[in-house]
Amino acid sequence: xxxxxxxxxxxxxxxxxxxxxxxxxxxxxxxxxxxxxxxxxxxxxxxxxxxxxxxxxxxxxxxxxxxxxxxxxxxxxxxxxxxxxxxxxxxxxxxxxxxxxxxxxxxxxxxxxxxxxxxxxxxxxxxxxxxxxxxxxxxxxxxxxxxxxxxxxxxxxxxxxxxxxxxxxxxxxxxxxxxxxxxxxxxxxxxxxxxxxxxxxxxxxxxxxxxxxxxxxxxxxxxxxxxxxxxxxxxxxxxxxxxxxxxxxxxxxxxxxxxxxxxxxxxxxxxxxxxxxxxxxxxxxxxxxxxxxxxxxxxxxxxxxxxxx
Numbered sequence: 001x002x003x004x005x006x007x008x009x010x011x012x013x014x015x016x017x018x019x020x021x022x023x024x025x026x027x028x029x030x031x032x033x034x035x036x037x038x039x040x041x042x043x044x045x046x047x048x049x050x051x052x053x054x055x056x057x058x059x060x061x062x063x064x065x066x067x068x069x070x071x072x073x074x075x076x077x078x079x080x081x082x083x084x085x086x087x088x089x090x091x092x093x094x095x096x097x098x099x100x101x102x103x104x105x106x107x108x109x110x111x112x113x114x115x116x117x118x119x120x121x122x123x124x125x126x127x128x129x130x131x132x133x134x135x136x137x138x139x140x141x142x143x144x145x146x147x148x149x150x151x152x153x154x155x156x157x158x159x160x161x162x163x164x165x166x167x168x169x170x171x172x173x174x175x176x177x178x179x180x181x182x183x184x185x186x187x188x189x190x191x192x193x194x195x196x197x198x199x200x201x202x203x204x205x206x207x208x209x210x211x212x213x214x215x216x217x218x219x220x221x222x223x224x225x226x227x228x229x230x231x232x233x234x235x236x237x238x239x240x241x242x243x244x245x246x247x248x249x250x251x252x253x254x255x256x257x258x259x260x261x262x263x264x265x266x267x268x269x270x271x272x273x274x275x276x277x278x279x280x281x282x283x284x285x286x287x288x289x290x291x292x293x294x295x296x297x298x299x300x301x302x303x304x305x306x307x308x309x
Contacts, residue, residue, distance in 0.1 A: 003133045003192035006041070009049050012132035015042035018140035020148050022133045022192060023048065025060070025068040025126075029195035029221060033060070033068060033130070035152050035174045037145035041134050052127060055104030055114030058173075059094040063125040070222065072173060075161040076229040078236065084108050084165045094118050095165050108165055133192040148189070150179035151205055159201045159210040160218060183208045197221060249281035254290060259306055266291065267303050 006012035009023070021041045023034035038044035051057040062068040071092050074080040087093045088108030095107040106112040137145060153174045156162060164173035170180060184207055191202035197217035201210050219226060243250040249258070261280060265271040273284035273291070280287060294302045294309060301308035 001135055001137075001187065001189050003135050003190065005193070006045075006132040006134050009045060009052075009127065009130045009132060012045040012134075013042050013049060015045070015132075015134065017041050017134050017136040018145075019137040020135040020145050020152070021045070022152075022194075024131050024133060024192075024194060025062060026129045026131055027062055027064060028067045029069070030193060030198070031067070031069050031072075031195060032152075032156055032174065032198060033058075033072070035149050035156075037142065037149045039140055039142070041132075045132055052122060055094065055118065056096050058096055059118065059122050059126050061092045061121050061125065062129070064129055067222065067225075069160055069162075070225050072162050073160045073222065074163045075218075075222065076226055076233060077161075078233065080163040081165065088112070091117060091121070093165075094121075097171070135189065146178040147182060147185060148187075148205070149175075150177050150182045151185050152202065153177050154180065154183060155201050155205070155210050156198065159197070159214050195221065243283070247277065247282050247286075250283065250286070256306065259294075259302075259309065262287065262290065263303060263306065 003022075004017065006015045006021075012021075018039045019041065020035070020037050021044070022032050023036075025031050025033050034048070036044060048057060052059065060068050060071050062071065071087055074083055077083045084093060084095070085108045088095060088106055091112075093106075093108060094112075094114065096104050097107075104114045106114075112118075135148065153172055154177065156174060157164075157172055162173045164171070170177050185205050188206055189202075191199045194202065197214045200214040200217065204211055240251065254262075258280060262276065265276050265279065273287040276287055277284050298308035
């Protein structure tokens with residue numbers, strides 16, 4: 001089985017083959033942005049093409065001079081959802097699904113509209129860089145094709161930490177994964193023309209996990225971005241250590257003993273959070289937040305007994 005280049009997204013609509021297909025972004029590196037299967041790849045690509053124009057597909061603000069995995073990968077990111085939301089608010093990601101909505105929404109920034117700014121990014125920057133590769137099947141069945149599709153998806157996701165932003169079961173950043181527990185297939189399939197790290201991954205379907213070599217190459221490819229992320233992580237860790245030095249229970253769960261101390265100081269001694277801080281080993285803001293939560297959860301009844309929590 002060999003991969004066949006179908007050209008741009010527009011050209012690929014003319015193909016009539018059946019099998020697995022990859023939508024690849026040709027930026028600084030050639031990265032896979034979507035994996036799918038179809039008994040008529042051309043018809044399926046037409047659906048993608050029209051979906052992009054409606055705003056019913058995920059769009060990245062990445063052109064010829066960009067690496068789209070800079071936005072897709074959450075390698076060395078502590079909170080991936082927060083990271084994706086920040087990028088969306090900066091007009092770097094338009095996160096959408098295949099739903100044919102009359103008014104498409106950005107799932108990461110719902111106040112945004114699919115208007116001139118995103119249309120300009122799509123038509124003049126992102127869409128021109130998308131090409132399609134297909135793995136044709138002479139005896140196509142959905143089951144056989146979806147097995148290969150799933151292995152490609154899981155390997156790329158694990159290799160490049162592509163966590164995604166769809167809160168839907170089995171819906172990944174590379175498409176729906178039909179067989180999430182599959183890690184390899186017996187067939188040996190050559191890789192299409194993609195970046196060197198992805199090439200290593202897509203050349204090793206017959207082995208479980210992903211090659212360490214792919215990780216090493218990817219680290220070199222994304223070196224500047226990873227260094228910046230590690231600096232941010234270092235600043236955050238230093239801030240956390242400072243907080244722990246000031247308040248020994250910073251970030252730790254509230255125990256039953258802690259909550260009872262809080263209740264007694266609040267109800268019987270009418271102490272303020274700033275006065276409780278030294279006794280509870282927590283910042284006044286954290287104490288205030290816990291009081292508000294307890295009141296809301298128990299409708300204030302916790303003040304008489306913790307059994308209401």
